[in-house]
Amino acid sequence: NFATRVHIKGKNEIAELGKVFNSMSAKLENLDQQRSEFVSNASHELKTPLASIKILTESLLYQDNIPENVYKEFLGDINQEIDRLTNLINDLLLMTKIENDKEKMDRQQVSIDLLLKKAVVALKPLADQKDIELSFTWNQNTVITCDPMRIRQAVNNLIDNAVKYTPAGGRVDVGLEVHGEEVAIVVKDTGEGISKEDQAHIFDRFYRVDKARSRETGGTGLGLYIVQCIALLHEGRVEVESEKGQGSTFRLFLPIAGPSAGQDMGAKEEK
Numbered sequence: 001n002f003a004t005r006v007h008i009k010g011k012n013e014i015a016e017l018g019k020v021f022n023s024m025s026a027k028l029e030n031l032d033q034q035r036s037e038f039v040s041n042a043s044h045e046l047k048t049p050l051a052s053i054k055i056l057t058e059s060l061l062y063q064d065n066i067p068e069n070v071y072k073e074f075l076g077d078i079n080q081e082i083d084r085l086t087n088l089i090n091d092l093l094l095m096t097k098i099e100n101d102k103e104k105m106d107r108q109q110v111s112i113d114l115l116l117k118k119a120v121v122a123l124k125p126l127a128d129q130k131d132i133e134l135s136f137t138w139n140q141n142t143v144i145t146c147d148p149m150r151i152r153q154a155v156n157n158l159i160d161n162a163v164k165y166t167p168a169g170g171r172v173d174v175g176l177e178v179h180g181e182e183v184a185i186v187v188k189d190t191g192e193g194i195s196k197e198d199q200a201h202i203f204d205r206f207y208r209v210d211k212a213r214s215r216e217t218g219g220t221g222l223g224l225y226i227v228q229c230i231a232l233l234h235e236g237r238v239e240v241e242s243e244k245g246q247g248s249t250f251r252l253f254l255p256i257a258g259p260s261a262g263q264d265m266g267a268k269e270e271k
């Protein structure tokens with residue numbers, strides 16, 4: 001927040017002004033550093049699948065008499081890398097949209113139970129495919145003020161992760177808790193769990209516990225960052241409770257009354 005006012009009346013105030021300027025310039029420097037770090041991470045993420053595509057196409061181009069099954073396998077790998085690039089670009093676009101459209105929140109009265117039910121129904125085929133039992137426990141009809149498209153996106157990301165990081169035969173349970181003035185959307189899985197050290201970083205952009213694994217499943221490392229941006233836009237928060245090998249529970253807390261109208265619903269200021 002750069003809107004600090006200093007009233008200059010004497011030497012002390014000049015010293016104070018100096019302090020304010022220093023703190024402002026430190027903040028700007030920090031922002032600058034974050035920006036270049038982000039560009040460098042994003043470029044790296046984009047270059048990795050491109051490098052694979054390059055190697056695969058060159059092998060096909062410069063080798064003669066490739067057996068058909070090998071040919072098909074390489075084409076399949078190229079296709080997968082293209083999907084990965086598409087996912088990444090979609091997530092990057094979504095991320096900038098969420099970060100930049102802070103004022104354009106679509107505030108609506110939403111039945112959150114119904115929204116959750118729809119999200120679960122839509123993701124059921126994905127869970128079935130992996131032999132995971134995806135369930136939703138209906139509580140009561142709870143109406144909250146929120147941006148339904150954005151909350152749906154956040155819920156999708158949480159359920160999608162729960163399904164992705166839970167082995168076949170496991171369970172994912174979606175529910176809703178009411179805690180006084182706020183609700184918590186709960187996504188609980190019986191998956192691989194997350195260590196305490198990793199829990200401190202999973203909401204950072206591009207952080208993945210197991211990069212190779214996440215790539216395999218089409219992960220971009222942006223899913224939870226997007227969930228956190230959406231939570232903060234709503235003046236809510238997202239929390240995780242987990243232990244390695246013991247499954248994970250994510251809770252997305254949202255104020256029932258919605259974010260306060262008209263105020264800058266800024267995303268988290270990163271350290």
Ligand code: ADP
Nearest residue numbers: 161162165202208209214219220221222223224
């Ligand atoms: P990704 O696209 O890799 O899934 P996310 O930002 O959604 O990126 O998640 C960051 C990392 O957090 C993941 O790579 C994964 O290691 C871990 N993670 C997220 N959700 C879960 C979960 N339900 N169970 C175990 N690990 C998870």
